[in-house]
Amino acid sequence: MLLPGETLAHYQALRQAIFADIAPRSAIEWLLAVDIAELSWEIQRYRVLRHKVLETYRQKAIEAALRSIDMVGIARGFEDEAEYYTLQNALSWRIDAAAATEIDTRLANYGFDQHAINTEVYVQAREMFVLFEGLLNAAQTKRMLLLREIRNARLAPGPAGLRR
Template sequence: MLAIYRQKAIEAALRSIDMTGIAPEAEDEAEYYTRQNALSWRLIPVATTEIKARLASYGFDQHSINTDVYVQARDIFVLFEGLLNATQARRLLLIREIRRHRSPD
């Protein structure tokens, strides 16, 4: 999940670099290539190195990318945290119920 959000963060950073000042009639094609570059970043080690260097030259470091990933994924994190908390509460209720049935009256 985080790899997909990281790819989207890389895509957004590339978009901010590559799409600035682009002609409206070329936006769709540029968007396509930006998505392809972000996918290459994820799958091809040489492309990863080149894209990281390019992003760094425009001021995008790992901290800024990680921040973007967290912002994108925070709703998913909240959902998982809620599920984990609900599971923990249910487990505690079941343990109490088991203890209540095991204890002598």
């Protein structure tokens, strides 16, 4: 199943490359190769999604840094309006390169360099990051086991082996 933003052509190209590399020799090897292709697609998907999560949390980290600068000394009754502008500035940072440069410079002047922002990103995204790392590790482990299964079956002597 493809998610929005994924293309059938990319999936089929990955699948064909895997089939060409594995060169299945039996029905069982074909089934294993299909599973390997599916797992490989999932691994690519998880990497893209993890990257998108980090982008989203980067905007949240920018919001937090801007809030710590811009919300200081705001008079009572103006907090909601100031918060609104802080969120708008963080959104501008994400979609407007000129605004991003200006905001990055302003943040740096207050001691928020890219390392500080990256730290905040990972702190905020840690649960999602751990989730994707777990998904990636599980899929990679399954894929390696399937590849080993094909290799071991090809190396096995006699009728139990998948060699032909």
